Amino acid sequence: MSIIVNKSSISESFKTNPIPTTQILPLDLRNLLSLPDSHTWPTSPVQPPPPSATIPVVDLGRPPHAVASAVRKASDEWGVFQVTNHGIPATLLREAEFQARRLFALPAEEKLAVVRSPDGIDGYGLARISRFFAKQMWYEGFTIMGSPVRHARQLWPNDYANFCNVMEEYQAQMKALSEKLLGLMFKSLGLAQDDIKWLHSKTNHHPPQAVLQLNSYPACPDPAHAMGLAPHTDSSLITLLHQSSNATGLQISGDGGNLWIPVNPIPGALTVNVGDLMHIATNGRFKTALHRAVVNMTRHRVSMAYFYGTPQEVKISPPMKLVDVDHPLLYQPVTWKEYLDAKGKYFNRALEFIKCEALFIADRCRQL
Numbered sequence: 073m074s075i076i077v078n079k080s081s082i083s084e085s086f087k088t089n090p091i092p093t094t095q096i097l098p099l100d101l102r103n104l105l106s107l108p109d110s111h112t113w114p115t116s117p118v119q120p121p122p123p124s125a126t127i128p129v130v131d132l133g134r135p136p137h138a139v140a141s142a143v144r145k146a147s148d149e150w151g152v153f154q155v156t157n158h159g160i161p162a163t164l165l166r167e168a169e170f171q172a173r174r175l176f177a178l179p180a181e182e183k184l185a186v187v188r189s190p191d192g193i194d195g196y197g198l199a200r201i202s203r204f205f206a207k208q209m210w211y212e213g214f215t216i217m218g219s220p221v222r223h224a225r226q227l228w229p230n231d232y233a234n235f236c237n238v239m240e241e242y243q244a245q246m247k248a249l250s251e252k253l254l255g256l257m258f259k260s261l262g263l264a265q266d267d268i269k270w271l272h273s274k275t276n277h278h279p280p281q282a283v284l285q286l287n288s289y290p291a292c293p294d295p296a297h298a299m300g301l302a303p304h305t306d307s308s309l310i311t312l313l314h315q316s317s318n319a320t321g322l323q324i325s326g327d328g329g330n331l332w333i334p335v336n337p338i339p340g341a342l343t344v345n346v347g348d349l350m351h352i353a354t355n356g357r358f359k360t361a362l363h364r365a366v367v368n369m370t371r372h373r374v375s376m377a378y379f380y381g382t383p384q385e386v387k388i389s390p391p392m393k394l395v396d397v398d399h400p401l402l403y404q405p406v407t408w409k410e411y412l413d414a415k416g417k418y419f420n421r422a423l424e425f426i427k428c429e430a431l432f433i434a435d436r437c438r439q440l
């Protein structure tokens with residue numbers, strides 16, 4: 073068996089982030105009658121997706137073998153699917169969306185009081201990917217990692233408990249569902265628990281890390297020239313997304329960004345995105361989904377993305393069962409933190425930069 077492995081650690085090269093960031097604060101987008109130049113994107117011709125292109129829906133209430141094959145097919149072909157019968161109470165989804173809307177409805181200066189610091193994770197702000205684009209997105213976000221109490225107390229000094237309780241319960245339920253789905257996804261590839269020991273917190277000193285991102289896209293006077301969230305893949309193992317059912321906004325591209333297919337929200341369903349780490353962990357078997365969010369003229373759309381990653385210190389690499397002569401090891405082992413650093417530097421080309429050296433060189437030669 074010939075496996076191309078470059079054992080050199082990549083962490084060294086990812087320690088520095090050379091792109092200087094000057095902090096740009098979100099503009100209050102409510103009630104603007106036209107797009108400022110800073111938010112005007114060039115239009116590209118919109119091609120209607122072929123009618124056959126629909127994002128799969130997996131009913132988790134079906135028999136286990138049917139669920140497994142549906143999950144495998146969807147992760148293989150699309151890298152995204154919606155799940156129904158997932159067990160998260162509809163009331164919790166509604167309450168969490170209500171709290172997210174309550175936060176985004178606050179006056180701009182109150183939200184700016186909890187702005188994310190330039191090197192911080194949690195708080196209010198623009199999408200992190202903003203600095204890779206010349207134009208601003210029609211977007212504001214609020215990131216939660218663990219307890220949101222520090223910021224919630226600042227926002228609602230006398231009434232922060234509701235927000236915190238709902239968001240903490242939401243994260244607990246999303247964690248349990250993420251673990252269930254990951255178990256299903258790995259099992260669908262014929263892997264046993266022992267093959268993915270790193271996934272189980274009991275066998276690790278550190279629990280898996282996760283981030284909850286609240287996304288807000290206010291109604292927009294000129295949606296054709298605006299962008300909600302620019303095309304990207306998620307860095308997580310998987311992301312569970314709740315989108316408000318009042319507007320479609322999420323779109324997926326299977327062809328690198330030419331054709332966009334909407335993920336029409338099914339009330340109560342959740343969207344599962346395969347993230348870059350899952351693509352690495354399955355040695356490329358599962359596809360990481362390129363997606364974006366578009367905006368609309370009349371509705372304020374809100375979504376909540378739960379990014380489930382790996383425990384700190386864990387280097388992701390696929391189980392040996394997924395590596396053979398026909399499937400050489402594609403990527404160098406990497407921790408989530410190292411990968412996020414690479415993403416911060418190379419954005420949508422981060423995967424290329426962690427490719428095993430020989431494959432990377434082969435790709436480059438092909439491009440010459």
Ligand SMILES: C=C1C[C@]23C[C@@]1(O)CC[C@H]2[C@@]12CCC[C@@](C)(C(=O)O1)[C@H]2[C@@H]3C(=O)O
Nearest residue numbers: 199200201283285304305306307308379415
């Ligand atoms: C864990 C994370 C994934 C994320 C960066 C973050 O630290 C928290 C926010 C996440 C998000 C949400 C919007 C799109 C995205 C690409 C971004 O800029 O911030 C993702 C990041 C990611 O998946 O790389």
Ligand SMILES: O=C(O)CCC(=O)C(=O)O
Nearest residue numbers: 285287321322365375377
């Ligand atoms: O709002 C959406 O539908 C997409 C959100 C998203 O892609 C993200 O938070 O990473």
Ligand SMILES: [Fe+2]
Nearest residue numbers: 304305306363
């Ligand atoms: Fe995303």
